[in-house]
Amino acid sequence: DFELALCEIQPKFGANNEELSAMYRNGIVHYGPAFEDISSTLRRLVEQTRTSERTPLMSVLLEGSAFTGKTAVAASTAVDSGFPFVRKISADEMIGFSEGSKCAHISKVFLDSYKSPLSLILIDDIERIIDYVQIGPRFSNTVLQTLLVLLKKDPPTEGHRLMVVATTSVPHLLEDLGGLIQAFNVSLHVPQLQSGDEIRRVLQELVPMSPADMDSIAAAITRPIGIKQLLMITEMARTDEETVSSDRFLECLHTCGY
Amino acid sequence: DFELALCEIQPKFGANNEELSAMYRNGIVHYGPAFEDISSTLRRLVEQTRTSERTPLMSVLLEGSAFTGKTAVAASTAVDSGFPFVRKISADEMIGFSEGSKCAHISKVFLDSYKSPLSLILIDDIERIIDYVQIGPRFSNTVLQTLLVLLKKDPPTEGHRLMVVATTSVPHLLEDLGGLIQAFNVSLHVPQLQSGDEIRRVLQELVPMSPADMDSIAAAITRPIGIKQLLMITEMARTDEETVSSDRFLECLHTCGY
Amino acid sequence: DFELALCEIQPKFGANNEELSAMYRNGIVHYGPAFEDISSTLRRLVEQTRTSERTPLMSVLLEGSAFTGKTAVAASTAVDSGFPFVRKISADEMIGFSEGSKCAHISKVFLDSYKSPLSLILIDDIERIIDYVQIGPRFSNTVLQTLLVLLKKDPPTEGHRLMVVATTSVPHLLEDLGGLIQAFNVSLHVPQLQSGDEIRRVLQELVPMSPADMDSIAAAITRPIGIKQLLMITEMARTDEETVSSDRFLECLHTCGY
Amino acid sequence: DFELALCEIQPKFGANNEELSAMYRNGIVHYGPAFEDISSTLRRLVEQTRTSERTPLMSVLLEGSAFTGKTAVAASTAVDSGFPFVRKISADEMIGFSEGSKCAHISKVFLDSYKSPLSLILIDDIERIIDYVQIGPRFSNTVLQTLLVLLKKDPPTEGHRLMVVATTSVPHLLEDLGGLIQAFNVSLHVPQLQSGDEIRRVLQELVPMSPADMDSIAAAITRPIGIKQLLMITEMARTDEETVSSDRFLECLHTCGY
Amino acid sequence: DFELALCEIQPKFGANNEELSAMYRNGIVHYGPAFEDISSTLRRLVEQTRTSERTPLMSVLLEGSAFTGKTAVAASTAVDSGFPFVRKISADEMIGFSEGSKCAHISKVFLDSYKSPLSLILIDDIERIIDYVQIGPRFSNTVLQTLLVLLKKDPPTEGHRLMVVATTSVPHLLEDLGGLIQAFNVSLHVPQLQSGDEIRRVLQELVPMSPADMDSIAAAITRPIGIKQLLMITEMARTDEETVSSDRFLECLHTCGY
Amino acid sequence: DFELALCEIQPKFGANNEELSAMYRNGIVHYGPAFEDISSTLRRLVEQTRTSERTPLMSVLLEGSAFTGKTAVAASTAVDSGFPFVRKISADEMIGFSEGSKCAHISKVFLDSYKSPLSLILIDDIERIIDYVQIGPRFSNTVLQTLLVLLKKDPPTEGHRLMVVATTSVPHLLEDLGGLIQAFNVSLHVPQLQSGDEIRRVLQELVPMSPADMDSIAAAITRPIGIKQLLMITEMARTDEETVSSDRFLECLHTCGY
Ligand SMILES: Nc1ncnc2c1ncn2[C@@H]1O[C@H](COP(=O)(O)OP(=O)(O)OP(=O)(O)O)[C@@H](O)[C@H]1O
Ligand SMILES: Nc1ncnc2c1ncn2[C@@H]1O[C@H](COP(=O)(O)OP(=O)(O)OP(=O)(O)O)[C@@H](O)[C@H]1O
Ligand SMILES: Nc1ncnc2c1ncn2[C@@H]1O[C@H](COP(=O)(O)OP(=O)(O)OP(=O)(O)O)[C@@H](O)[C@H]1O
Ligand SMILES: Nc1ncnc2c1ncn2[C@@H]1O[C@H](COP(=O)(O)OP(=O)(O)OP(=O)(O)O)[C@@H](O)[C@H]1O
Ligand SMILES: Nc1ncnc2c1ncn2[C@@H]1O[C@H](COP(=O)(O)OP(=O)(O)OP(=O)(O)O)[C@@H](O)[C@H]1O
Ligand SMILES: Nc1ncnc2c1ncn2[C@@H]1O[C@H](COP(=O)(O)OP(=O)(O)OP(=O)(O)O)[C@@H](O)[C@H]1O
Ligand SMILES: [Mg+2]
Ligand SMILES: [Mg+2]
Ligand SMILES: [Mg+2]
Ligand SMILES: [Mg+2]
Ligand SMILES: [Mg+2]
Ligand SMILES: [Mg+2]
Numbered sequence A, B, C, D, E, F: 001d002f003e004l005a006l007c008e009i010q011p012k013f014g015a016n017n018e019e020l021s022a023m024y025r026n027g028i029v030h031y032g033p034a035f036e037d038i039s040s041t042l043r044r045l046v047e048q049t050r051t052s053e054r055t056p057l058m059s060v061l062l063e064g065s066a067f068t069g070k071t072a073v074a075a076s077t078a079v080d081s082g083f084p085f086v087r088k089i090s091a092d093e094m095i096g097f098s099e100g101s102k103c104a105h106i107s108k109v110f111l112d113s114y115k116s117p118l119s120l121i122l123i124d125d126i127e128r129i130i131d132y133v134q135i136g137p138r139f140s141n142t143v144l145q146t147l148l149v150l151l152k153k154d155p156p157t158e159g160h161r162l163m164v165v166a167t168t169s170v171p172h173l174l175e176d177l178g179g180l181i182q183a184f185n186v187s188l189h190v191p192q193l194q195s196g197d198e199i200r201r202v203l204q205e206l207v208p209m210s211p212a213d214m215d216s217i218a219a220a221i222t223r224p225i226g227i228k229q230l231l232m233i234t235e236m237a238r239t240d241e242e243t244v245s246s247d248r249f250l251e252c253l254h255t256c257g258y
Helices: A002-008 A017-024 A033-051 A070-081 A099-114 A141-150 A171-176 A178-182 A196-206 A211-220 A227-237 A246-255 B002-008 B017-024 B033-051 B070-081 B099-114 B141-150 B171-176 B178-182 B196-206 B211-220 B227-237 B246-255 C002-008 C017-024 C033-051 C070-081 C099-114 C141-150 C171-176 C178-182 C196-206 C211-220 C227-237 C246-255 D002-008 D017-024 D033-051 D070-081 D099-115 D141-150 D171-176 D178-182 D196-206 D211-220 D227-237 D246-255 E002-008 E017-024 E033-051 E070-081 E099-115 E141-150 E171-176 E178-182 E196-206 E211-220 E227-237 E246-255 F002-008 F017-024 F033-051 F070-081 F099-115 F141-150 F171-176 F178-182 F196-206 F211-220 F227-237 F246-255
Strands: A057-063 A085-089 A118-123 A161-168 A186-189 B057-063 B085-089 B118-123 B161-168 B186-189 C057-063 C085-089 C118-123 C161-168 C186-189 D057-063 D085-089 D118-123 D161-168 D186-189 E057-063 E085-089 E118-123 E161-168 E186-189 F057-063 F085-089 F118-123 F161-168 F186-189
Touching: A017 A070, A017 A085, A033 A057, A033 A070, A033 A118, A033 A161, A033 A186, A033 F227, A057 A070, A070 A085, A070 A118, A070 A161, A085 A099, A099 A118, A099 A141, A099 A161, A141 A178, A196 A211, A196 A227, A211 A246, A227 A246, A227 B033, B017 B070, B017 B085, B033 B057, B033 B070, B033 B118, B033 B161, B033 B186, B057 B070, B070 B085, B070 B118, B070 B161, B085 B099, B099 B118, B099 B141, B099 B161, B141 B178, B196 B211, B196 B227, B211 B246, B227 B246, B227 C033, C017 C070, C017 C085, C033 C057, C033 C070, C033 C118, C033 C161, C033 C186, C057 C070, C070 C085, C070 C118, C070 C161, C085 C099, C099 C118, C099 C141, C099 C161, C141 C178, C196 C211, C196 C227, C211 C246, C227 C246, C227 D033, D017 D070, D017 D085, D033 D057, D033 D070, D033 D118, D033 D161, D033 D186, D057 D070, D070 D085, D070 D118, D070 D161, D085 D099, D099 D118, D099 D141, D099 D161, D141 D178, D196 D211, D196 D227, D211 D246, D227 D246, D227 E033, E017 E070, E017 E085, E033 E057, E033 E070, E033 E118, E033 E161, E033 E186, E057 E070, E070 E085, E070 E118, E070 E161, E085 E099, E099 E118, E099 E141, E099 E161, E141 E178, E196 E211, E196 E227, E211 E246, E227 E246, E227 F033, F017 F070, F017 F085, F033 F057, F033 F070, F033 F118, F033 F161, F033 F186, F057 F070, F070 F085, F070 F118, F070 F161, F085 F099, F099 F118, F099 F141, F099 F161, F141 F178, F196 F211, F196 F227, F211 F246, F227 F246
Parallel strands: A057 A161, A057 A186, A085 A118, A118 A161, B057 B161, B057 B186, B085 B118, B118 B161, C057 C161, C057 C186, C085 C118, C118 C161, D057 D161, D057 D186, D085 D118, D118 D161, E057 E161, E057 E186, E085 E118, E118 E161, F057 F161, F057 F186, F085 F118, F118 F161
Antiparallel strands: none
């Protein structure tokens, strides 16, 4: 039945660059040292995968709270790697799949990757892949076990190399499913925007705004905020006009439960 | 089997304006500032969805205790939006469905919406959709995960935009299924009627009554009450006569366990 | 499969007056004010359903401890309503049904009721319908959700009206499945017999007995007792003779674990 | 599938007197007042069922610790009733049955009983029928619910009467499944043998033994003991000789973990 | 489906003496009074089964910690009984069986035994038969219930007699599944070797060794040890030489985590 | 269905020496006394299995934290044994298998092994085989029970001998599934590298490096570290250059969350 499942599924992989680029429509703003850290580490790990003969498998987990830009960072890493085989595994392609079909789909992507000398697999929102929900907690153990096995398995072909980049925003995963976190070679924290400086840099590049407004907005945001949430609120604030007044912005901040 | 399910189901969407209007048979009374707040916020969010090119997906949750008018507010928002594609997802169309068929049905509505440049999906009583019950707690994780994924997925077609308006009256959802609440961009609280003023305004528009009776009723209602419950009790009170005496009203209030 | 289930089942509804009358074989004794309260409230709610155009759906729950006469009160209300469509949903017609078939059966009764301008559905022992057992607690969530949805759904045809009268003797339902209790518009408590006066009135009408014996029996029953239990013990006591001595009665009271 | 199950099963009811008598091979010793109590109460309840026109359904539960003679008492009651329809429901006829088949089998016995004007159904070890085990606790809720419904349902034919006699030795049932215990009209406690007198009477009738030995045995048994256990130990003690020495008896008492 | 299961399974019973003897390859050493106790009790129970007409069913549980020789004792009892029908029920013959097939297999053995006037069934490692694991705890309730029923059922043929000898090394069973332990007529504790004397007697018969070494080994074993573990460690110690030095023995004791 | 499963599966055993050698690509460094201990114990146990006629079954569990080289040690033991039948059971060959198919696959390997006079089965990551996850905890009880039975079953053919070597890195298994750990005859702890000396020896053999750098690296590693993790970090550190500076090494140590 699994064999069958493997055959029947014709996943529309198509994770070509276009589809991946769509995952960071608003570009990647180099908003400061915190971002450069992640960015350069990821570049180095890509390099290691490409060149080291003793690293057949490199797995990286990007974890951080919601709206911090994890998906964008993972997707841009994938695009920039230039690896010949790049695939995405995400939950929306598996809606309505049985546990068995999910495992089949995931295995297929990994098996395919083994054929290429250099591959990168992006697993977005790993908590959704395993149907995780905090209470219980509940999740698909079958899918979890499949991931745990695949995340430890070297490509069987001598010399072939695979990089896995996954994202998650469920801190509880860390406690509940410790084994899943440990299955990754490297785990990087994607932070929220912390300083007014970082916020200003993001607004600067993405929203036309007077420096005064920008300053009062940055001043108003006293707690860390995710970059995606900042963009969303900005958009909500400028419904009518082209620019965004800080009053209007704070109102929207409030509406969004910040 | 899921594919099959997708085909076999011929949901009678028909969420045309008539069906939606039936969800607020007693009209929408502008009972005061608390209502104007929600009302204007919703109008602005509809506007943002219509105009902002950077908001492919806008999701709003209307939460509040039972009988507060959540469904009416959501339905009138949908009708007033004037969007070309408006659909309703509600539990009574899925009685007896398997989890798989429910997911298929829900996905179908979303997939259809992606084809229209401007869409609005109303999800009424989201706790019923996921078969939630407080003890355990139990719910359909399959349906929950499907919602979690769809609530985060932008319409794949460039420029197409989707607004989702959902309602719930289970405060425990907030604790138990935090992830579901967080999946919405905006979460608005629909309040009970708080002041005698609000109660009077509602009675005024809906029930012929002497000002004295109205005052003594408003005086008797010392705790907040849902607008739907107020209407129901009024109806119970005026079985025989056309008008409603305050004595009779208080009796019915008591019978209904207020 | 559900559709199929809907077709295959040929429920012997037949809840005609005879079958309903059999549910109160021993008649309805007007034993005092406590009974008149329930009785008149129910009559008024029947009237509201019949006449109010703004009450498409009226749902009433009769709750009380075991043996208090809940079923008899519900059934006599149904018979006395004189509504053109009267149906009973009870667990003994669904023994061995799968959860799906139960939901199909229940839905069918409701769907049929929608066709009649005035309908009444009696749901006896709602805890049995949902397969409730206190430990766990366990119950059929599928059937529960079906009830929760149907209990909130107005008849779709304009002007058609439906009254639902349900009974339960599980106080824990109140705590465990709060949502189910809240789903009813009105919840009435059916009490045990409290005073010697009430007990005497019941015995008077149902058992030939000397006033002295009746007094000593009434005196012996110091804690509240359900009307059905009182009748059962009386029957046990008069096996041999036509009348019932108080000694014999007390012996039987003891045997029954009172 | 249930309908099917109803047809396929050809239960070898055959609970004729022979089979029932085999359940008390060692006869029924009238060992004292404690036994007469149960015995006469059961006789009276049989009489009530036979004669009272207002008792269409009489259900009795015999509960007591293991080895107290519950099955023997129930079976002799059934034989002595002389009712035209007497059936036994016991777990060993349903080994390997699915939950559905069990329900079908049980329902069949009840449905058949409704056809006879006077019926008695013996349900032996009700905890085994519902697959009860204390931890969890676990049990078959489907079978439990079936029993709960059938134990409350009057024979539909006017004037037909049914007596149900069940046994159990799981005191926890009382706490865990309170509803099951309450479903019975009468619940009788079957005691262990308490006094030396009772023990002597049992030994007297069943084992040839010197009065001295009998006295020292009775003296040695300081805690209550089930009648079945007493018989078993006696049998173990007289392997070689025809009579039983008290030394040998005490040794066996010890071996059996008394 | 169960009926089917009964037919399809062709269990290779073949629990002939050879197969049973293989369960105590290293013979049975009469190592002292503790062993004689168990041994003589078992002989007496076999005798009772053979001769007593009032003991249609005799069930014995051998419980003790791991490696104490439970299986050997049970198997030698079976062989020595000389009963015409001797069968073994053990988990390794049911690997991969569904719960239903297991029940079918077990029932089959019991049903077959009923045909013989004198039968003995050996149930080895009863915890494995019911798939028991301590956490949860989890086990197959279906198989457990089947055993509970069969362990209480007399052979239906008048005069036929059945002895059941089972083993277990899970003390927790006692707490978790009390009912299973109580289902046995007799429960015997199989002890570990306690004294140097017992250890010497076992070594003497099984391993060529100098008295001095034997003494120092016996002295070194300060805590009780299972007979099977003693044999295993001895075997490990004499890999190279024919005899076993005490130094080498102690080293192996340590390796085995004693 | 199990029988079927047994036939359909054509496991690509092929655990020939090449495949097994691939499990220790970086060789086996004799890094000090801690390693020699395990190494010589394993050699002795292999010898016992080969020569002792009283050890038909020898089972060894290698447990230790992640990355300590358990798999490498197990695989090299298997290769060095020179046994005619050597097989590997690992989770990645059973992805997507049902519980039944897993049991069938595992049984098949054991059944095949029984045919060879001398066999060795390597079970890698036994926690993955049973789908273990710490919360709950959850695991496949069916597979666990199969292992528990097979780990206790001697090869049925007289004189045939089987050695089982398993690995695990879940310390919780010890608490949760005590029975599984106890099922092994011997349990060996595979330690992390503890001393600077051990670390130096590993680096020496595997990475060209200046003695000074080696010293500062060894000095920097203040907590124990797994040998596999040491190799991984070294590899990460030498992406660009052929040698590894201690600065770069420490940076990588940090990235990997040491
Ligand atoms: N430096 C940056 N890092 C990440 N995202 C950036 C950066 N600069 C701009 N962006 C934009 O911010 C958005 C980040 O959204 P993204 O979906 O990656 O967040 P996320 O953390 O995955 O959110 P979620 O928790 O909902 O999955 C994208 O639109 C991206 O183009
Ligand atoms: N300002 C208002 N807001 C909401 N409802 C109003 C308002 N004015 C009048 N109504 C009427 O009040 C009723 C509200 O009922 P509605 O079903 O929306 O409540 P609800 O909160 O969804 O209840 P439930 O918790 O049972 O789902 C409708 O009949 C609607 O026509
Ligand atoms: N005023 C009364 N109210 C209710 N029942 C009455 C009254 N007078 C007489 N009776 C008789 O009392 C009996 C009540 O039994 P009924 O089955 O309704 O009790 P119940 O509360 O539904 O019991 P259960 O908890 O077992 O379901 C009926 O036989 C009915 O005829
Ligand atoms: N007065 C008596 N009451 C009950 N049993 C008696 C009496 N006198 C003799 N016996 C004999 O005692 C035995 C009682 O065994 P029985 O199987 O009824 O016990 P039980 O309580 O059902 O045991 P278990 O708890 O194992 O089901 C029977 O063999 C019966 O013939
Ligand atoms: N007196 C004895 N009692 C039991 N076993 C003995 C005795 N003398 C020698 N032996 C030998 O000791 C071994 C006992 O092993 P056995 O398999 O019976 O132990 P066990 O308690 O069943 O172990 P486990 O807990 O693993 O099931 C057998 O090889 C048996 O031949
Ligand atoms: N003495 C040694 N012992 C073990 N492994 C060694 C030794 N010397 C070198 N190695 C190398 O170290 C690596 C150990 O990796 P291995 O996969 O065995 O670790 P592991 O403990 O099984 O890890 P995991 O916990 O991820 O399963 C192998 O590449 C092996 O060649
Ligand atoms: Mg994301
Ligand atoms: Mg609503
Ligand atoms: Mg009732
Ligand atoms: Mg019994
Ligand atoms: Mg054993
Ligand atoms: Mg490993």
